[in-house]
Amino acid sequence: MINLSLQDVSKNFKALSVVSNVNLEIQAGEFFSIVGPSGCGKTTLLRMIAGFESPATGRILIGGHDMTRIPPEARSVGMVFQNYALFPHMTVFENVAFGLQAKKTPKKEIQIRVENILEAVHLTEKIHTPVPNLSGGEQQRVAVARALVVEPTVLLFDEPLSNLDVTLRVSTREEIRMLQRRTKITTVYVTHDQSEAMSLSDRIAVMRSGAIEQIGTPSEIYESPRSPFVAQFLGGANLLTGSIDLVSNALVVDGWKFPLSSGLAYPRKGPVRVAVKPEAISLFEYGTGGDVDGVIQEAEYLGFTTNFKVLVHGISLRVTAMSSMLSTRLALGSKVGVSIDLSRSTLFSGD
Amino acid sequence: MRRFRFAALAPVLLLFVLFGYVLYPLATTISESVHINGRLSLVHYFDLLNPANTASWEAVWNSVYVSFLSVLCSGLVGVLFAFVLTQMDFPLKNTISRLVVLPIALPPLVGVISFLFVFGESGILPRIVQLLIGSKPFGLDGISAIVVVHTYSFYVYFYLFVSTALRQLDSSLLEAASGLGGSAWNNFRRVILPELRPALTAASILTFMASMASFSAPFLFGGEKRFMTLQIYSSKLNGELSTASAQAVGLTVVSVAFFVVLRMSANASRLSRRNRGAVKSRPIEVGRRTKRLLIGVCVLTIIFEILPLLTIALISLAKEGSWTWQILPTAYTFDNYLKLFSDPHVFDPIRNSLLMTLVTLIAALIVGVSAAYFVTKGRSRTSKTMADVLVTLPFAVPGTVVAFSLILAFSSPNFFSGYKTLIGTFWILPLAYFVRTFPLIVRSTSASLEQMDDSLMEAGQTFGAGLIMRFRKIALPLILPGIVSGSMLVMIAALGEFVSSILLYTYSSRPISVEILSQLRTYNFGAASAYCVFLLVLVLTVISAANRLLTRHRHGDQAINF
16 A cells, blocks of 8 residues: 655755655555755655645645645654754653644543653653753654654654764664564655665665655665666765777776676677676785786775775775785785676666 | 745734834934925035034034943943953852842933932932031032943943853963963953953943933933933924934934944854854952952942932932931831822822833734744745844834834824824823834844744644644743743833833823923922832832743743643
8 A cells, every 4th residue: 555655746946956756655664765965855855745845846645645735734744853853841751742732632541652652762761851851862762752652644754863873873773663663654764874774674765966866675776776876875886987898798997807797787889887886896815816906095994894995907996895814914005906796786888 | 725824924014013113203204304394405404414503513522422431431330340240259249240230120210310319419428528528529410420320321231241251251262372471461452352352342332322312311410411312302392393303313323323333243243252162261360459459349339339229219218398408308208109009190100101011012022023933934034134134223213213203103193003193192102112122022032033943843743733832832932031031121111211201291191200200300309219119119020020930931841731
């Protein structure tokens, strides 16, 4: 069942087009993320779903009803704001109860529902604490509880984790995922952090300059990006420009030849661009392997993996390798052998 | 279905008020000033600016001269207090820092009269001195008296601005300077003074404007001397409306010019203060002797300040006719107070003032809060800036000019007066009070609104809360401190308003301040003082009620219940 649907939605601020012809269909109970760099229009799109902005053209359907011209207060949409937007003059209880009171829920029921949701976000002890006295992570959880407790048709998140520190971000995102699975509320989650989107979502839409570049499950988008932008934004891919040499059946980049595996679809003619994921590049001890030679420019040891920047033929490549005896020995400036697994890369025509 | 937008209503209301009751009366005044017998002419201005017109030039000179002296003296007193109270510790510090801001709550007329009783030509102090040494050595009169009263009323600006600046002064700056080998005097001149400059500039301009617009002090102490505000008043009384108009325009131009400078300097200093996190502030070191001297001067000044208030309280208890040539009244009674409420004739002004204050407050709240909403949350930047400037305009226009322009605009029925003649009615007074005071509510409310995140109201919307519930449960509690402190200022100003009232009142609509003056004129010092004390009590009640509301609100997070 489709729960939220955007049909040809566009929006412009004066002459500037911020969202153009967006079409989305989100299933009931789905966790759907919109990712993109800042300024891509993702927040505007979310605010149009909430009703704070109205689209210039197109329709927005929530739960099957056309909500395009309906004000936010009549949409049954919950929202978790980037800065949480908790009411600073109220306690945790008062904040969470606000939406239920607005709906004239009986007092007893309010009490029970607020207590239940606060238990779910582990804030039972803080029920009567004024929100300014809470930590950032606690405030975040109050914001989630406040949006969830009214059981909206669609729940919207606007970069809700960007004000938290790294460790809190990871644990909170697990909590959000768990709560969403349990409540099965249709969720739209906006973020610029691709790892957040990948770990949380059933499906992801990648946005760029107001338009959607690709929609798919995290693995679909990661494994088969439909554009070089998507490959770079989600996979952190290296983008190489070259051509296909049909005689040797190889990809030529700056005179540097790579054999093409048979499984890879590629255009027969003209320039091509190849998105190569950092983990599709292998490093070898100098002189023992690899198709070409490179020089280590940077090494960033992360424990399980190590990130390198390797200079090959004047091109700087990002490489992620599992940490090993070899990788720890590769000091800055040392020479290495480099090979690329093209079967795990994506080819795009060059124009 | 288009939804009803409060934001669309606010600008309409604001525009109506600004145009009808601020711009239109001012335009009428300008128009009156450039017409003679129905023809366009600048002859009134030529008359005023004619070098041979010594009266006119004397008024300009006196106003400017007194204003400069007032800035100088207020600056000295205000900075001294700021310095002593922020940088030093001594036993009476808390009491003094509470008393030091008292003059701001004092209705101007009350301040002037109480000074008159103590330091005036036939005041208590000169009489004591005469008794002791046989001749009358001093008696505040003329320019010196006006400057003293101005200093008393306006040094608070310097005190507040400079003590804020001193508290924000980063002591690491001074440490750095001494580390570089600067002497104490050099440090003061090259490090502290530049840091205080924005505060000093702002306070100076505010004091200068207030002195130029001052009416009560010149009116009671000026004697034969001419001042710009008095000139407008007497021209109006003589029925020379065109001359009065030209004088009003002249005074307004000077005030607005200073006001523009103030706004610009305030904006500049706000920019330079931004991005300055928590600063560490340590007292500036001063020698022990200097410290004692400074504290001594402060304590003496405070006594000098309280003396007039005590005197007025004493005289309010004087029996009628018991204080003529004596140093102190000879017989005491509570009659003056009892009459305030028992004699309907005596109670009239009190009822008038209370009613007018209430009307003013209601109108100022409605217009002020919606204007604040528009100024802070409006969508178009240019209209916001314009509204901001227009809303603060009444601040810059002297009260005498406000009253006079209302006289010109509403002496005949028109659209903005509801096709009635307002002059001569009760309503013209609260209208003048409203024009003069509603910017106070705009200021204080927009300050709180600016700190309120827009997403709070949006969050309320997502929960299905309608406009009224959002305003009542989200916005109102958050902007309440701003509204309360603005209302407090409006009430203080309206309760004791004198400058506009004296031009607009009729016998049946006379407010307390006007009645005080007429009691004074008929030598009923006891009755006049009783009114003064009553006014003071009213003002202090308003202040303490506002403070109580504010503190309860601040600690009330847990107390709010449904």
